[in-house]
Amino acid sequence: MAQQKVIVTCAVTGSVHTPTMSPYLPITPDQIAAESIAAAEAGASILHLHARDPQTGRPTAEPSVFMQFLPRIKQSTDAVINISTGGSSLMSLDDRLAASLLAEPEMCSLNMGSMNFGIFPLAKPGTEWKNAWEPELLEATRSTVFKNTFADIESILKRLGDGCGTRFEFECYDVGHLYTLKHFHERGLVQGPLFIQFVLGILGGIGADVENLVHMKRIADKLFGDEYRFSVLAAGRAQMSLITTGAAMGGNVRVGLEDSLYLGPGELAKSNADQVSRIRLILKGLSLEIASPTEARAMLSLKGGDRVAF
Template identity: 30%
Template sequence: MREPRDKIFITCAVTGNLTTPEQTPHLPITPEQIADACLGAAEAGAAVVHIHVRDPSTGRPSMELAYYREVVERIRARDNQLILNITTGPGGRFVPSPDEPRIAAPGTTLMAPENRVEHIAILKPDICTIDLNTMNSGKEVVINTPTNVRRMAKVMRDACVKPEVELFDSGDIALMHDMLKDGSLAGPVLCSFVMGVRYGFQPSPETVIYARNLLPPDAEFTAIGIGRSAFTAVAQSYLAGGHVRVGLEDAVYLSRGELAPSNAAMVAKARRIVEDLGGQVVGPREARAIIGLPTRLADAGVA
């Protein structure tokens, strides 16, 4: 049984892929807003920022390399140590046509796995996510086949970028073990349990303990709560021996009926929860040691 850690790091997921501007006026949209949100989260105590980008004119999710590059350059111009975790989640969604399910309907984003990680190979962030889930998502399907995730993992490995493995159900953990066995992933693994997505892990202390006990002994993990479970998951993850994550990707409320005014405010609340429970929140330098990342030199260039 793992005890709560003395030191943990906070990840802030600042904008995501599914939160909409209609849900909150505080959602960062432009590369400048996303970079500022990351830096504000760092000032509040986040050691890691998880980055998606959006089309500045529409607010819709984007995979445009230029937007990712601008976000990274803006952050690195002001903070050289903050750990950058860039998504590779977009590109796995399939919407079947009602009358011919083999044919993709509008909303499908499914693409070749190498295209989903092209920006990782170019920008070489500290970390990038790799989703192992194939599952129902609303009325649609997310598809990440074992073959395709191995192809994505190879690009990450060749770029010397550490994967953060996102796990949506117990079968994903089984796939992760297989990938560790065949060398597609290298340990110690960094992973997250995503709880609260319909048809995946549901948020509860029992889920966190169950999922944690399926991991390799040396794994570093975070239990993520979506929506109303965002802050209860902070306590549950910490008490189970994990790290924590919050942000406007995961939830838009700071408390019941109160919209979070910023990602930084969510990080500050998560920090209070951890500290009130007896934990210590560490900055990027110590988080790099925990994760197994090199410390960046003060005069280093863009990640």
């Protein structure tokens, strides 16, 4: 599908990084709300959101925590709110869906398959951890699998898509995930325009390099023709360079402290808005315009912020 303006998504906190890794990682509902609002003001038209235990910073799927920041963000910005259905590999499917089923958002992320999701290499030897749960959570991913079976995906599409009018950011961590999405598309369980997030750089998925990005785009073109838009998410140090390449290829971009804690080599990002501002500057240099939330809604056929349940 021909690119119009570029949609900037900001993934504000995620469930990969831990409090010890950066003092700027938003933890509490107040911090998540403030960071989200600032990211929207900096130019993000979609906010991708997880929740954390306000006391410990551990990822949580508890709907009551989500509801401490979702209404505040909606009242303060027109940005599209996109709630994760991924959570973490240590959560059950029902846990991962609970907040979205309550909130009925315009968008949710949807991982297109079960996979190894290895973040255990982030547990560096000799680290003085703020919380005992941090190295334990990271190490647990060595022996657990993130589970999204075909039945799980069907359930999510039915309960959230059909039941709540929510549309999806289809997160594809490897080429096989594109074929899984094609399967559901052919069955009529998902309809265009599809919004596909190419996720590169997670251990267990496709690597973060240009050749893989080009390959993912080529296969998506073959499978979906002009019925999709794509965005690029690159984990860690590949974030800015690879999403810039994706934008030059006609794609949309995702930034945020979920994906990378850094603004540049050795420089921690002090906020999500810092990363949004940086990619906006890069996009301007490429003579690309940023989509507003209203334009993003039109491009992705979203139901509108007035039809959510928060």
